[in-house]
Amino acid sequence: MGHHMPREELEPFFSPRSIAVVGASRDPSKAGYQIVLNLKAKFRGKIYPINPYADEILGLKCFKSVSEVPDHIDLAVISVPADTVLKVVEECGLKGIRRVIVISAGFREIGPEGAERERKLIEIAKKYNIRVLGPNCVGVYVPKTGVNTTFLNPSKMGFPPEGHIAFISQSGAFGVAVLDWAAMRGLGISKFISIGNRADVDEADLLEYLVDDEDTRVITMYVEGVENGRRFVEALRKTTPRKPVIALKSGRSEAGARAIASHTGSLAGSDAIYDAVFKQTGVIRAYGMEDLFDMAVALALQPPARGKRVAILTVGGGSGVMATDAAIDLGLEVPRLSDSTIEKLRRVLLPIASPYNPVDVTGSARDEHLIEAVEILMRSGEIDAIIWIPYFMVPGITESIVEKFVERVKKVNRELDTPIPIVGAATGGEYTWRLASKAEKMGIPMYLSVERAAKAVWALYRYGEWLRRVGSFEEYVEKFRKLVGM
Amino acid sequence: MGHHMPREELEPFFSPRSIAVVGASRDPSKAGYQIVLNLKAKFRGKIYPINPYADEILGLKCFKSVSEVPDHIDLAVISVPADTVLKVVEECGLKGIRRVIVISAGFREIGPEGAERERKLIEIAKKYNIRVLGPNCVGVYVPKTGVNTTFLNPSKMGFPPEGHIAFISQSGAFGVAVLDWAAMRGLGISKFISIGNRADVDEADLLEYLVDDEDTRVITMYVEGVENGRRFVEALRKTTPRKPVIALKSGRSEAGARAIASHTGSLAGSDAIYDAVFKQTGVIRAYGMEDLFDMAVALALQPPARGKRVAILTVGGGSGVMATDAAIDLGLEVPRLSDSTIEKLRRVLLPIASPYNPVDVTGSARDEHLIEAVEILMRSGEIDAIIWIPYFMVPGITESIVEKFVERVKKVNRELDTPIPIVGAATGGEYTWRLASKAEKMGIPMYLSVERAAKAVWALYRYGEWLRRVGSFEEYVEKFRKLVGM
Numbered sequence: 001m002g003h004h005m006p007r008e009e010l011e012p013f014f015s016p017r018s019i020a021v022v023g024a025s026r027d028p029s030k031a032g033y034q035i036v037l038n039l040k041a042k043f044r045g046k047i048y049p050i051n052p053y054a055d056e057i058l059g060l061k062c063f064k065s066v067s068e069v070p071d072h073i074d075l076a077v078i079s080v081p082a083d084t085v086l087k088v089v090e091e092c093g094l095k096g097i098r099r100v101i102v103i104s105a106g107f108r109e110i111g112p113e114g115a116e117r118e119r120k121l122i123e124i125a126k127k128y129n130i131r132v133l134g135p136n137c138v139g140v141y142v143p144k145t146g147v148n149t150t151f152l153n154p155s156k157m158g159f160p161p162e163g164h165i166a167f168i169s170q171s172g173a174f175g176v177a178v179l180d181w182a183a184m185r186g187l188g189i190s191k192f193i194s195i196g197n198r199a200d201v202d203e204a205d206l207l208e209y210l211v212d213d214e215d216t217r218v219i220t221m222y223v224e225g226v227e228n229g230r231r232f233v234e235a236l237r238k239t240t241p242r243k244p245v246i247a248l249k250s251g252r253s254e255a256g257a258r259a260i261a262s263h264t265g266s267l268a269g270s271d272a273i274y275d276a277v278f279k280q281t282g283v284i285r286a287y288g289m290e291d292l293f294d295m296a297v298a299l300a301l302q303p304p305a306r307g308k309r310v311a312i313l314t315v316g317g318g319s320g321v322m323a324t325d326a327a328i329d330l331g332l333e334v335p336r337l338s339d340s341t342i343e344k345l346r347r348v349l350l351p352i353a354s355p356y357n358p359v360d361v362t363g364s365a366r367d368e369h370l371i372e373a374v375e376i377l378m379r380s381g382e383i384d385a386i387i388w389i390p391y392f393m394v395p396g397i398t399e400s401i402v403e404k405f406v407e408r409v410k411k412v413n414r415e416l417d418t419p420i421p422i423v424g425a426a427t428g429g430e431y432t433w434r435l436a437s438k439a440e441k442m443g444i445p446m447y448l449s450v451e452r453a454a455k456a457v458w459a460l461y462r463y464g465e466w467l468r469r470v471g472s473f474e475e476y477v478e479k480f481r482k483l484v485g486m
Numbered sequence: 487m488g489h490h491m492p493r494e495e496l497e498p499f500f501s502p503r504s505i506a507v508v509g510a511s512r513d514p515s516k517a518g519y520q521i522v523l524n525l526k527a528k529f530r531g532k533i534y535p536i537n538p539y540a541d542e543i544l545g546l547k548c549f550k551s552v553s554e555v556p557d558h559i560d561l562a563v564i565s566v567p568a569d570t571v572l573k574v575v576e577e578c579g580l581k582g583i584r585r586v587i588v589i590s591a592g593f594r595e596i597g598p599e600g601a602e603r604e605r606k607l608i609e610i611a612k613k614y615n616i617r618v619l620g621p622n623c624v625g626v627y628v629p630k631t632g633v634n635t636t637f638l639n640p641s642k643m644g645f646p647p648e649g650h651i652a653f654i655s656q657s658g659a660f661g662v663a664v665l666d667w668a669a670m671r672g673l674g675i676s677k678f679i680s681i682g683n684r685a686d687v688d689e690a691d692l693l694e695y696l697v698d699d700e701d702t703r704v705i706t707m708y709v710e711g712v713e714n715g716r717r718f719v720e721a722l723r724k725t726t727p728r729k730p731v732i733a734l735k736s737g738r739s740e741a742g743a744r745a746i747a748s749h750t751g752s753l754a755g756s757d758a759i760y761d762a763v764f765k766q767t768g769v770i771r772a773y774g775m776e777d778l779f780d781m782a783v784a785l786a787l788q789p790p791a792r793g794k795r796v797a798i799l800t801v802g803g804g805s806g807v808m809a810t811d812a813a814i815d816l817g818l819e820v821p822r823l824s825d826s827t828i829e830k831l832r833r834v835l836l837p838i839a840s841p842y843n844p845v846d847v848t849g850s851a852r853d854e855h856l857i858e859a860v861e862i863l864m865r866s867g868e869i870d871a872i873i874w875i876p877y878f879m880v881p882g883i884t885e886s887i888v889e890k891f892v893e894r895v896k897k898v899n900r901e902l903d904t905p906i907p908i909v910g911a912a913t914g915g916e917y918t919w920r921l922a923s924k925a926e927k928m929g930i931p932m933y934l935s936v937e938r939a940a941k942a943v944w945a946l947y948r949y950g951e952w953l954r955r956v957g958s959f960e961e962y963v964e965k966f967r968k969l970v971g972m
Contacts, residue, residue: 171804253814288937318657328739451774
């Protein structure tokens with residue numbers, strides 16, 4: 001297949017003007033019903049349900065086949081029994097449709113018969129110059145354009161808002177669960193792509209597309225195993241100097257690899273090889289769903305760290321200690337501050353505060369103590385990143401701390417040569433999470449525990465280290481500053 | 487101090503009939519106001535605000551001193567400036583009050599002057615045979631009796647429901663943040679105790695109390711450093727054969743230990759020593775807040791595992807692979823099942839299901855597939871614990887799966903010689919969490935990710951291993967079965 005202009009080739013998957021849903025159904029238990037329902041919710045282009053036995057589906061005029069549709073169709077979403085798929089793709093080709101998502105299962109994942117069907121699918125696609133996503137996938141979700149080809153009942157799941165994180169998932173079910181979780185967490189997505197059997201469009205194509213996608217700042221992926229290792233490595237090499245890539249690769253263990261074989265029929269490959277590839281190409285490896293997105297949120301909202309020296313600014317002493325442990329466990333440093341910085345902190349903090357590192361403003365602190373202290377730390381030149389532990393529930397910290405704190409951080413960062421990344425940890429309940437969410441919407445990633453905040457800082461350090469190694473730190477930071485107005 | 491009858495000695499801290507709040511205030515910015523407010527919310531005994539300058543506080547008649555109160559007082563909560571505390575404790579002694587919580591700070595944690603004050607405090611307490619909790623603490627929270635001496639504004643934080651987990655915290659701020667988080671998560675607490683400077687009542691006393699506390703199934707603790715190591719070890723030794731103890735010990739790193747020294751003035755001690763003590767006494771060590779309570783919920787709701795063989799029962803293939811990786815990473819096993827078990831599974835599952843381990847019922851599964859499969863796994867004799875990954879959002883899984891699944895698990899467990907523990911992983915949003923919470927209320931601990939579920943199973947294995955080592959596995963399981971009706 002041609003892989004030369006991924007941007008133009010793949011764009012219609014994400015922002016088509018018209019979509020045909022082949023296998024659209026009036027039966028709510030069918031994927032073909034839910035796809036139309038999910039598309040109708042937000043997509044503003046034209047939707048053409050295709051079903052030979054229906055006149056209308058969910059209020060939309062229905063067509064017997066794609067050839068009957070009077071307009072041009074940018075994208076066909078195919079959800080028909082496997083043995084009908086080839087015929088439908090042929091029809092799509094004749095109609096001039098050049099982008100197809102095959103939702104249907106019953107291909108390589110079921111054995112030799114399915115593999116043969118998949119080979120034919122690609123043969124037909126080549127004949128008509130069609131790019132295929134899938135088969136055996138849930139397709140794409142793009143909040144910005146409203147394209148949503150997932151087929152689960154929207155009463156049972158939520159969809160996340162527009163944001164800066166792209167997510168490529170080899171597992172459809174896991175991908176959908178993540179979308180649902182992301183919706184609850186308020187985590188913004190630029191593009192979600194379920195690649196299924198990736199008979200045509202694969203991880204490498206998507207990396208080449210996403211590296212130039214303006215809406216995507218961070219690329220996350222769930223990987224069980226890749227097919228074309230060389231192309232994958234090349235694509236990663238071209239991507240990571242410009243955008244962070246975080247990968248959750250499963251099948252680390254022998255038992256896990258065996259499980260992959262029995263569920264997809266594909267080989268996981270040696271984990272040591274993946275690990276080496278990730279290290280050599282600057283991919284950050286995640287070890288779980290929360291880990292993957294905790295790091296992604298940090299990289300989407302904050303600049304990379306120039307070094308590993310972390311300052312901890314806390315309202316609670318115990319949390320400061322735990323944050324220190326967590327940072328050290330990850331190979332970061334929590335250095336002592338210089339006498340002159342300690343003296344500056346002492347001047348603005350309460351007498352009972354501890355002006356060392358962790359800087360413990362204590363539970364008696366007021367908003368201004370955190371705000372003055374963060375500026376002193378940022379300007380000190382002695383640290384590369386900050387973990388902020390605000391304890392919104394203590395009496396002296398008001399609701400307006402968030403705006404005031406974030407504004408000060410932004411102001412100082414605009415004045416510094418290298419911006420200092422900052423993440424927050426806010427253990428607590430609803431009031432705390434209302435304020436934490438506000439802080440995150442304003443640009444400071446917030447986590448439920450100091451351990452997760454420390455891991456987020458580690459990702460900022462790790463990516464910064466990679467950028468310095470490949471010589472693109474300054475360029476990346478410059479671009480990032482423009483993006484976020486920092 | 488006498489440590490012989492911890493149950494009788496400490497009970498009045500948790501279920502007093504009458505409480506005096508010395509330093510009660512009409513000023514909402516003062517701790518003495520919030521304590522009265524928090525007590526009034528749920529405590530059904532008598533509350534006596536003590537303040538020489540007020541007639542009434544929050545609708546309660548106020549007294550000039552404890553000596554003026556006409557009734558007996560079981561517990562005094564003291565929140566006055568540090569230099570007044572000694573006088574107040576003396577008055578408490580004269581009044582016959584034998585349990586005192588000193589909220590006030592300004593003791594050992596501030597240096598030599600405070601240490602001298604603390605010494606005198608204990609001298610007075612000894613003279614009157616008073617047991618003291620604190621000073622420099624936030625006291626206790628007991629949902630069952632409504633005793634709540636925390637002093638943060640309830641509009642800024644929530645309080646968790648009644649449950650089976652006791653939490654002893656050396657850090658007051660962290661303790662309160664955990665309560666707030668637990669409220670949001672729906673995690674039930676039996677007793678929360680903030681020990682502060684633990685001038686008198688310490689971890690060992692509380693372990694001796696909690697081991698016999700009927701409402702407590704699991705003891706969790708946040709520890710920075712203990713004073714009387716020998717007594718602590720003795721108390722742990724007596725506790726862990728009867729109840730699981732999970733400890734989050736901070737100051738693991740040198741930088742963390744330094745942070746402890748600067749925030750409490752106490753020495754963290756060598757982490758290697760703590761680690762050895764925990765291993766020798768069967769304490770399960772946690773490495774973060776979520777880790778601590780993830781494991782605690784599992785041990786509160788499920789029996790310990792007899793071995794390390796884990797079955798994974800999943801609706802999503804990818805999640806099954808990730809759960810396998812996570813289990814193996816923790817030293818657990820995900821064994822192949824026997825041919826006869828595979829055959830039994832094959833008979834009840836869909837043809838496309840994968841009847842190995844992980845048992846992948848696929849996204850096309852219906853409720854009965856999960857329910858029949860779990861029974862086959864439980865009765866197989868080939869596994870010691872189960873991770874259940876239900877994917878509540880797929881079409882064939884209904885809302886009633888939770889009741890049906892939990893009932894089947896309970897029924898089978900009642901018939902087995904050794905019950906099989908089971909935990910769930912449900913990545914998803916609001917609908918998923920509504921069902922997951924229901925499952926957890928019915929007794930199956932549920933986690934947001936497979937990694938956390940695997941860690942929970944590890945804790946059940948780890949505690950089971952300890953019980954077998956000290957010879958109390960059968961006795962513990964027998965008692966646990968009665969407790970939960972299993």
